[in-house]
Amino acid sequence: MKTRLSLSTRGTVDSFLAMDVLARAVDLETKGHDIIHLEVGQPGGNAPDSVLDAARHALGKERIGYTPALGRPSLRARIARHYGEVYGVDLDPGRVIVTTGSSAGFVLTYLAVFDAGARVGVTEPGYPANRNILKSLDLVPVPLRVGPKNRWQPGPADLKALDGADALDGLLIASPANPTGTMLKRDGFSSLIGSCAESGTWFLSDEIYHGLTYTEPAATALEFSDDAIVINSFSKYYCMTGWRIGWLVVPERLVRVIERLAQNLFISPPTLSQIAAEAAFDARPELDARKQVYAANRDILAQAVKAGGQVEIAPPDGAFYLYADMRRLTNDSEGFTRTLLDETGIAATPGLDFDKTDGGLYLRFSFAEDPSVIRRAADKLSRWLAARAP
Numbered sequence: 001m002k003t004r005l006s007l008s009t010r011g012t013v014d015s016f017l018a019m020d021v022l023a024r025a026v027d028l029e030t031k032g033h034d035i036i037h038l039e040v041g042q043p044g045g046n047a048p049d050s051v052l053d054a055a056r057h058a059l060g061k062e063r064i065g066y067t068p069a070l071g072r073p074s075l076r077a078r079i080a081r082h083y084g085e086v087y088g089v090d091l092d093p094g095r096v097i098v099t100t101g102s103s104a105g106f107v108l109t110y111l112a113v114f115d116a117g118a119r120v121g122v123t124e125p126g127y128p129a130n131r132n133i134l135k136s137l138d139l140v141p142v143p144l145r146v147g148p149k150n151r152w153q154p155g156p157a158d159l160k161a162l163d164g165a166d167a168l169d170g171l172l173i174a175s176p177a178n179p180t181g182t183m184l185k186r187d188g189f190s191s192l193i194g195s196c197a198e199s200g201t202w203f204l205s206d207e208i209y210h211g212l213t214y215t216e217p218a219a220t221a222l223e224f225s226d227d228a229i230v231i232n233s234f235s236k237y238y239c240m241t242g243w244r245i246g247w248l249v250v251p252e253r254l255v256r257v258i259e260r261l262a263q264n265l266f267i268s269p270p271t272l273s274q275i276a277a278e279a280a281f282d283a284r285p286e287l288d289a290r291k292q293v294y295a296a297n298r299d300i301l302a303q304a305v306k307a308g309g310q311v312e313i314a315p316p317d318g319a320f321y322l323y324a325d326m327r328r329l330t331n332d333s334e335g336f337t338r339t340l341l342d343e344t345g346i347a348a349t350p351g352l353d354f355d356k357t358d359g360g361l362y363l364r365f366s367f368a369e370d371p372s373v374i375r376r377a378a379d380k381l382s383r384w385l386a387a388r389a390p
């Protein structure tokens with residue numbers, strides 16, 4: 001029988017294992033252990049100087065009050081201009097909505113386009129909050145298995161396999177993806193969007209790792225369709241995780257719907273962060289230089305991880321993660337990361353965060369730290385893994 005002080009079933013989502021590892025690593029750090037953080041998905045460096053200067057200036061000069069729920073008009077216009085500069089897409093600033101990180105963008109999008117019970121395809125492995133946010137809103141995450149055979153990205157065949165009652169109401173993809181860093185090729189991207197258009201499925205494109213690509217630039221879903229919903233953020237390429245600022249680009253008919261939701265759920269996105277974020281676009285040369293550093297880090301760390309012998313790594317086209325198949329060394333990624341942390345001080349994320357089925361065989365390493373940290377990690381890791389290699 002339901003008691004009056006019972007808890008909701010919606011609230012019983014899984015914990016975010018990367019954050020659990022971080023908590024344990026910080027606990028060890030406070031006890032004096034030397035810890036190397038490769039578990040959290042955030043750049044090692046601070047926000048660029050242009051951002052910090054803009055924030056300092058605003059604190060001295062401006063009242064930090066509420067803004068319109070859709071965001072400051074000047075930031076919306078600057079974001080729209082960015083689409084012209086980077087992708088050659090002419091975007092009406094009226095379709096840009098500033099959000100409290102992409103995390104709030106997901107919530108607003110789901111509430112705007114899905115009713116309870118709607119089925120949304122998410123990749124497995126994939127960013128764990130995807131399925132957990134959906135569950136907490138009484139939506140149904142439908143796992144789409146991806147792996148080395150399909151370069152860790154779904155294709156139209158995955159949608160066709162879900163016909164009739166199983167059909168999806170929405171499909172969420174990320175290119176580059178977390179945890180693998182792999183990207184959809186342009187034609188794969190456009191055919192997925194085409195399949196969604198045919199079946200009346202919302203296409204949601206998480207573009208948070210754009211700017212952080214090592215092979216070819218990422219395409220935005222807006223190059224293929226004005227019906228796609230783009231979710232983006234200043235957290236990763238712009239190094240602004242803690243500023244909690246991101247944006248959506250939505251079809252025109254959704255703007256007012258999301259505005260009403262945003263007014264009620266959040267009032268407005270953080271004002272100081274909005275002012276600062278506008279200046280982030282001026283820092284692209286500096287941020288591109290940081291990306292070159294990540295690319296070098298990636299190669300150093302990949303070499304070290306391979307010291308475990310026959311370790312397969314998903315091709316990291318972008319983002320700043322290595323998703324390594326460690327099955328020759330473990331089938332218990334949670335226990336393995338605990339031992340790794342205890343014995344070397346290196347914090348990594350167990351694959352189970354991203355994949356409940358095969359995640360026991362995988363570990364994710366973030367390579368966005370300072371190069372000196374990555375070199376130290378590589379040295380320790382290669383020796384530790386070599387000693388365990390079968």
Ligand SMILES: Cc1ncc(COP(=O)(O)O)c(C=O)c1O
Pocket residue numbers: 041100101102103104127174177178206208232233234235241245246
């Ligand atoms: C794929 C992906 N999407 C969204 C987010 C959420 O980021 P934020 O809310 O900081 O914009 C993350 C964070 O790690 C991520 O990896």
